[in-house]
Amino acid sequence: MHDHSDSVTPIVVVLGGGMSNDGRGGPATILRARKAVKLAKANPTWTFILSGDGRVDPASSDLTEAQFMARILVEAGVDGSRLLLEDESRDTIGNAVLVAARYLRHLQPRTLYVVTSPFHSTRALLLFRGVLGPAWDVQVAASSPARGDATRRANEPGGIDWTRRFFAGITPGDLKAxxxxxxxxxxxxxxxRTLQFDDNPDGSDTTLGTAA
Known part of the structure; x- marks a missing residue:
């Protein structure tokens, strides 16, 4: 475990869990947002990044997962100034890479909680730890399970295998790779748009795995 300063406030990333055909969040998305409400009320200084597009029709005017979850938090009394949105990602690897690229790459490493469903916890941890590197203390804050999770759980071994193949040959924390x-x-x-950046004039990679 890395030594994280008490003055460095943890960050919470809340992963969307799908949207329904009527433009509302699916059961997993709602339960993850409710878990975030509990964390926000218990930890009033923490910032929350709500992540995911998830729309059935990306060309529609429906809310994204991130926007839908933000609405739940605000309606529950969480100050909207504490919420950041990442609503381009369409899968968990996209959640991890786009959150890192948009919000985390210039920050001092710290504890980061990923809010997701219990069945999804192992893969979410592998992905965020692989993208962010060992200087970040990535943990899961699991929501309550949703209806339909058993079916989704059956697909997780394949997702975990894909995750391990994705990171083959990549140094943990090497964001550009x-x-x-x-x-x-x-x-x-x-x-x-989030992925169009070049921090280093010499073309070297941006690495999140080294403490600032």
Whole structure:
């Protein structure tokens, strides 16, 4: 375990769990947002990043997962100034890479809680730890299980195998390598505005795995 200063406030990332055909959040998304409400009320200085597009029709005007979850938190009394949105991602690897690229890459490493469903916890941990590197203390804060989780759990072994293959040859915390691999594997992310950056004039990689 790394020595994280008490003055460095933890961050919470809340992962969307799907949207329904009527534009509302699915059961997993709602339960994850409710878990975030509990954490927000118990920890009033923490910042929450709500992550996910998840719309059945991305061209529609429906709320994204991130927007839908933000609405739940605000309606529960959480100050909207504590909420950040990442609503381009369409899967868990996208959640991890886009959250890191948009919000975390310039921050001092610290504890980061990922709110997700119990069945999804192992894969979410592998992905966020692989993208962020060992200087970040990534933990899961699990929501209550939702209806339908048993079916989704049956697909997790394949997702975990894919995750391990994704990180083969990548140093944990090497964000630019993760971005290159993400775009190679899932070309739809090539148009993401969040991923269009170049921090280093010499072209070297941005690494999140080293404490600032």
């Amino acid at each position: 993760c971005i290159r691999k993400l775009i190679a594997d899932r070309p739809g992310y090539a148009t993401s």
